[in-house]
Amino acid sequence: MAILVQREFTVALADRPRFEELSRTGVWPSMLRYGSLMVGYGFWAFGGAGDVVITHSVYRDMDHWLGTRVGGALETDPRIREQASEFADAKSARPPLIAHSRARMLELDDHVIDLDAKPRTADDPLAVAPKNFGRGSVISELCYELTDSAHRQQFEQLSHEHIWPWLETQGARLIAFGRDPLGPAQQIVTLFAFSSLEEWYRLSRPTTELHPPQEATDAWNERHRLIASQSGRLLRVATDWGTPATL
DSSP states (O other): OOOOEEEEEEEGGGGGHHHHIIIIIIIIIHHHTTOEEEEEEEEESSSTTTTTEEEEEESSHHHHHHHTTSSSTTOOOOOHHHHHHHHHHHHHHSSEEEEEEEEEEEEEOOOTTTOOOOOOOOSSSSOOOOEEEEEEOEEEEEEEEESSSHHHHHHHHHHIIHHHHHHHHTTTEEEEEOOOOTTOOOOOEEEEEEEEEEHHHHHHSTTTOOOOOHHHHHHHHHHHEEEEEEEEEEEEOOOSSEEEOOO
16 A cells, blocks of 8 residues: 655745755655655645645555665665765755654555555666646645545545546646545545646536536535535645646
8 A cells, every 4th residue: 555645844934945956956856766756845825834845755655665764675775875875965955954844644545546656676767756737836635524434435436437537637636545544534635736726726616617527516516425524725836846747
């Protein structure tokens, strides 16, 4: 089961451009040598604390994540360390900018989306930097509390067969679908990328002006009946790191 680690860093406002530069030129390219992916970076525009910057990093499983930590199997592999050595200076310059950090983990459903994160050997091709709409785009994080954990499969089916495909025809991209293992069993978390704040607002709910197919509207309404409550946050993307996504 793939995992996504969402980490919030407290970084002074004046240091944020330097933090992003060191991440873009050192930390995130180095992660590709380990086979892990940074899929979303920015700050909370709505719904979250304004004094932090946030990264979202994906790993194949817990062993993969542990292997990238200091002293882990990937981090200590001499050939991989050699491949990542060009980024050492940028990586070491970033920690002094961080006052403190905190993290949460999401378990991702691999059959819903495959982000191709996996441990590398030194002879394997590099992982490809994930798609990104670039600076000014947004990532919507929604946390759903279902009326019953048994509804999870139905929620996924309605989303996967009708709602997400229509959103993707409009240019949006699913980044993650899963749950916080430290949260309640009936909880579901999704991350969806949109090219702009305006596009998120336009596509955030079905309306007659959007002309979605009837099956998408019906699925949206049926899925809504499975939800006891929901909350969300909007990440304003603050980097162009990644493979440019096209609409």
